[in-house]
Amino acid sequence: MNLFIHLYFLTEFEILFYIFYIMPLEKELILGLLEFDDAPSYINITLNLSKCPEYQDRLDHTNHKLWNMCVYYLIAINSILVLLFCRDLLTNYVKFGENVASSPKCNAGSSLMAFGSGNNLSEQKKNDDRGIEMVSFVKRGTEEPRETWFFIYYWKKSVFVAEMCKMVQFIVLVAVFEYLFFKLVVNKYKILDRKTLLCNLAKKNL
Numbered sequence: 001m002n003l004f005i006h007l008y009f010l011t012e013f014e015i016l017f018y019i020f021y022i023m024p025l026e027k028e029l030i031l032g033l034l035e036f037d038d039a040p041s042y043i044n045i046t047l048n049l050s051k052c053p054e055y056q057d058r059l060d061h062t063n064h065k066l067w068n069m070c071v072y073y074l075i076a077i078n079s080i081l082v083l084l085f086c087r088d089l090l091t092n093y094v095k096f097g098e099n100v101a102s103s104p105k106c107n108a109g110s111s112l113m114a115f116g117s118g119n120n121l122s123e124q125k126k127n128d129d130r131g132i133e134m135v136s137f138v139k140r141g142t143e144e145p146r147e148t149w150f151f152i153y154y155w156k157k158s159v160f161v162a163e164m165c166k167m168v169q170f171i172v173l174v175a176v177f178e179y180l181f182f183k184l185v186v187n188k189y190k191i192l193d194r195k196t197l198l199c200n201l202a203k204k205n206l
Contacts, residue, residue, distance in 0.1 A: 001084060001088075001159065001160060001163070002159075002163050004080070004081075004084065005081075005160075005163045005164060005167055006163075006167060007077075008077055008080075008081055008167075009167045009168075009170070009171050010171075011073075011077065012074060012077060012078075013171050013174065013175065015070050015073065015074065016074075017175070017178065019067075019070060021179075021182070025182070025187075029187075084160065085160060088158055088159070088160040089154065089158075092150075092153070092154050092157055092158055093150060093154075095157070096150050096153045096154070099153075
């Protein structure tokens, strides 16, 4: 279960980060390279503008396959996560019911069993300097109290919830780091500019 939770958060985060941040950023950067005030006189690119919608439709159709694959993966991995959550919830609910059913009832008989019979009480009064009663009280006082609400019990006992909380904290840190890294480092490092892009286009058309 722990391995799946780690895989779930890492893969889903990377896919969503790429779809909603990297892809728009790449498109913006590439289109930004083609923005210039005056058309360069040293390049001549022949392009039939009437076919531009056709080119765009073909590109969208190709990207649509990748988009569908990402969506199918997100649906599948989230469905598995929901099933694991339901399984963990049911398992802990059964354990919670068993703990409630096995909890001792507070009555006179149980009180006598807890503190001892009448004969033992008389003997303990005679030998109260041995501190036997104090030891028993201390031990009973350190017992973990039983939860009366399933929500609190599930929050404390569920391994699924514990791992989810850990991974959420980790993913938040990774998201903050990647966002700052792209904003402060990647976006400032340019591998192409307008002139080098046009020079490469001119070389391809020679």
